[in-house]
Amino acid sequence: MLTLHLARGTISVAAHIALEETGLPHELAWLDFGRAEQTSESYARVNPKLRVPALVTPDGILTETPAILEHIASLAPEADLMPADPWAAAKAREAMAWCAATFHVAHAHKMRGARWADDPDAHEAMAAKVPETMTACASLAEEMLTITDGPWLLEAVSVADFHLHAIARWLPGDGVDLAPFSRLQSHAAAVASRPAAARALSHHG
Amino acid sequence: MLTLHLARGTISVAAHIALEETGLPHELAWLDFGRAEQTSESYARVNPKLRVPALVTPDGILTETPAILEHIASLAPEADLMPADPWAAAKAREAMAWCAATFHVAHAHKMRGARWADDPDAHEAMAAKVPETMTACASLAEEMLTITDGPWLLEAVSVADFHLHAIARWLPGDGVDLAPFSRLQSHAAAVASRPAAARALSHHG
Incomplete structure (x- = not known):
């Protein structure tokens, strides 16, 4: 049995989609970030980094x-x-490493500035730049999607698409206009049209 | 033939070590970050992200x-x-993803604050926190090294060790006291004692 620790609104939707797509038997252990449950002592024993996702395996x-x-x-x-x-x-x-180290990190500067500076003015300055950095990342993701004739990053769907989609879901909330990014929109539609992915997405709002 | 685009002082030393360790035929294409060569038009054709490393393969x-x-x-x-x-x-x-998305990102806030904010005061606030965040990362890396009886992250040396070492080299310059981190010190010594790794490291100062 696999247990996925996850939370709504977070990158953990990517792993949730992957589990639904595979049909592997699994349980979901939901954390409420609004109540900071990821910082609890019990969760620290699962993942001392206090982040999601974490996958408990045999x-x-x-x-x-x-x-x-x-x-x-x-x-x-x-x-x-x-x-x-x-x-x-x-x-x-390569796509997943970029999603984790650049695209996700750009988004994190909106709400998680305290990771990288103590000054509240600096947090505001970071948040102010998020629409610009996320637009630049969206533009690069759009380029990545031109390599195939779409809708996927590679010739066929892969877990990298679930990673990309989990972050692309944040773009409108981060002040990014999706209109210029038709391939990203097609990508999102292609993920959402898969019954297994849609089942996972339905839990994430 | 493989061509590695790389620069001194950057994460590209990890890929350089890996190439030397494998003995794969390769060429090195050095960039001078002091002269911002990574932003040149010719390099943008290699890697539009304007970062190193980039590996040109058949x-x-x-x-x-x-x-x-x-x-x-x-x-x-x-x-x-x-x-x-x-x-x-x-x-x-897991180790490489953490190195790329957390440990490396923490370091980048010392010199590359302009990626995430426009305000120079914010850049200063980010740089001020680097000793704290890099110490926290070093502490987590030290924990990771306790899982085996050392000196490697896993039972045997892997490319993840070269990734970790490339970042750990930055710790003293980032204001981190290595004294409490004996496993990280043993890890660095173990990498440096490998003839192939040492050949690569000798080019990086």
């Missing part, structure tokens, strides 16, 4: 979205959620 | 350190730089 606990996504894919090879071709796998990993 | 161009490291390992399976065991591979990917 082998141990795994954190970090790119690692969790690829591990879920590896547990259900018949779902074909990571490319078998080594170069395509490398490109999937 | 299949195409690959960016993002976790993806490049795992791809180099996959091109030289005899070097055993990614674990064959799926769970160990997942833990290597």
Whole structure:
């Protein structure tokens, strides 16, 4: 059995989609970030980083979205959620690394400025730049989607698409106008039209 | 042939170590960040993100350190730089994702605050917090190294160790006292004692 620790509004929707897509037996352990449940002592024993997602497996606990996504894919090879071709796998990993280290980080500066500065004025300055940085990231994601004839990052759907989509969901709330980004809109529609992905998304508002 | 685009003082030393460790034929294309060569038109054609490393391969161009490291390992399976065991591979990917999205990002707030705010006072506030955030990251890395009996993150050396080491090299310059972190010190010594890794490190000062 797998247990996914997750919270609404967070990147954990990507791992949730991956689990639904694979059909792997799993349980969901919801955390309420509004009540700061991720900082509880009991959750610190699951993930000392106090973040979601965390995946509890028979082998141990795994954190970090790119690692969790690829591990879920590896547990259900018949779902074909990571490319078998080594170069395509490398490109999937490149997309996920960028999502985690650049796109997600840009978004985090809206609400999580306290991670990187103590001065409230600095938090405001960070939040003020989020529409610009997220627009730049959306523009790069749009370019990434031109490499195939769409709708996916690679020739077929992969866990990298779930990672990208989980972050792209934040764009309107981050002040980004999606109108210029038709491929990102098609990407979102393609994810949402998959019954398994839609089942997961329905829990995340 | 592989060509690694890299620059001194940057995360690209990790990919450089991996290439030396594998013995794969490669060329090095050095960029001088002091002269902002990463922003040149010619480099923008290699990597529109204007970052290093970028690896030019017969299949195409690959960016993002976790993806490049795992791809180099996959091109030289005899070097055993990614674990064959799926769970160990997942833990290597977890470490690299954390290095890229948290540890490296914490460091970047010292010199690259302009990525996330326009206000110079905010850049100062970000730089002021770097010793604290990098110490917290060093502490977590030290914990990660306790899982094995050392010196590596996993039972054997992997590309995740080169990623961790590339960032840990920045700790003293970021105002972190390494004295409490004996496992990180042993880790650095273990990397530096490998002839291939030492050959790469000798180019990075």
